[in-house]
Amino acid sequence: QSALTQPASVSGSPGQSITISCTGTSSDVGGYNYVSWYQQHPGKAPKLMIYDVSNRPSGISNRFSGSKSGNTASLTISGLQAEDEADYYCSSYTSSSTLFGGGTKLTVL
Amino acid sequence: EVQLVESGGGLVQPGGSLRLSCATSGFTFSTYWMHWVRQAPGKGLVWVSRVNSDGSSTSYADSVKGRFTISRDNAKNTLYLRMNSLRAEDTAVYYCSRGLYKRPGAFDIWGQGTMVTVSS
Numbered sequence: 001q002s003a004l005t006q007p008a009s010v011s012g013s014p015g016q017s018i019t020i021s022c023t024g025t026s027s028d029v030g031g032y033n034y035v036s037w038y039q040q041h042p043g044k045a046p047k048l049m050i051y052d053v054s055n056r057p058s059g060i061s062n063r064f065s066g067s068k069s070g071n072t073a074s075l076t077i078s079g080l081q082a083e084d085e086a087d088y089y090c091s092s093y094t095s096s097s098t099l100f101g102g103g104t105k106l107t108v109l
Numbered sequence: 110e111v112q113l114v115e116s117g118g119g120l121v122q123p124g125g126s127l128r129l130s131c132a133t134s135g136f137t138f139s140t141y142w143m144h145w146v147r148q149a150p151g152k153g154l155v156w157v158s159r160v161n162s163d164g165s166s167t168s169y170a171d172s173v174k175g176r177f178t179i180s181r182d183n184a185k186n187t188l189y190l191r192m193n194s195l196r197a198e199d200t201a202v203y204y205c206s207r208g209l210y211k212r213p214g215a216f217d218i219w220g221q222g223t224m225v226t227v228s229s
Contacts (some may be wrong), residue, residue, distance in 0.1 A: 003153070034214040038154070044205060045222060046146075046154060049214035090153050093214025096168055098144070103153040 004029065004090055004101035009034035011107040017078040020104045023071060023089030029057035037066055037075045040103075041086045049088075050075060083109050111218050113205045118223030125195050125227070131188040131205030133218055139183040140161070142208035144216055145190050147201035147225075155201075159191065159208065174198075182224035195227045 005023040012018040022029065023036075029035055035053045038046040049059050050066035053073060065076045073092070077084055085108040090101040115130040131143070145157040158179040159168045165178050178191040188205055202224050206216035 003155075028129075032214075034212070036215040038216075040154075045219035047207070047219070048215060048217045051209055051212055051217075057209075057217060091214060093154070097170060098156040098159070098214045100146075100154040100156060106181075 004092060004099050006053065006088075006090060006101035008102070009105045009107065011109055012077075012080045013109045016080050016104065017027075017076060018080060020075045020077075020106070022075070022092075022101050024073075024092055024099065025071055027087040028075050028092040029066070029068065030095045032058055032093050035066065035073040036065075036091045037087045038091065039086045040082075043044055046089065059065045060069050060093065077079075078108070080108055084108055093103050111207075112136065112141075113207065113218055113220035115203065115205050115223035118203065120223045120226045120228065121195055122229050123196060124229055126191070127195065127225060129190040129203055129223060130224070133186045133188065133205075133207075136207070136218075138186040141210060141226075143179075143181060143188045144206045144208060145188075145205055146177045146204045146216070146219075147178060147199075148222075149198075149201040152201075155174075157203070160188070187202070192225070195225075197227050199225060200227050201225060212213045 015045040040046045054066040144159040161209040176194045202222040204222045205220040209215035209217040
């Protein structure tokens with residue numbers, strides 16, 4: 001049950017787009033279309049941003065989008081805003097558990 | 110309003126036990142899978158355990174298997190996590206979360222978390 005691999009940090013300026021990758025294996029990310037993404041601000045609970053690779057829950061801005069190719073999923077945030085600065089985690093369903101990535105700190109410059 | 114409220118955390122000595130509770134409201138608890146996810150101080154999220162809607166099926170992370178037990182009381186709309194043989198590495202904020210309806214591996218509602226500290 002190894003964690004999924006994410007970059008430790010990414011940054012971008014307001015208005016720009018950034019992409020966060022999430023790499024797993026054929027037993028998790030590559031094997032199921034059940035990748036989710038969460039946003040977590042300091043001291044707060046995580047918030048679901050994307051589920052089933054590319055679906056947004058009600059109320060989530062369309063600036064957030066998800067995709068997957070092989071064993072790697074990606075979260076793209078377009079039109080960066082100051083409030084997007086947070087930690088982002090990917091997760092993937094497996095047959096026996098759910099794996100999370102190590103998290104990526106997004107800094108809005 | 111959908112709410113999850115955890116309780117039961119605290120300071121416990123290595124080898125000790127705790128039982129966490131997660132009181133829910135605002136939705137039909139008995140139709141949702143429920144999960145526990147933890148986060149050690151300054152670290153990332155780690156899935157701990159899940160239980161299906163009627164409590165008949167459970168699953169655990171390898172790191173807690175045999176020591177933790179997840180359960181639920183659908184009459185009381187409450188989720189539990191019994192933690193035995195606690196270790197220093199179990200120190201974390203423990204979040205109760207609701208599985209997104211019929212969507213495996215996604216958690217759409219989270220509690221505020223309860224802190225568990227294992228230390229002598």
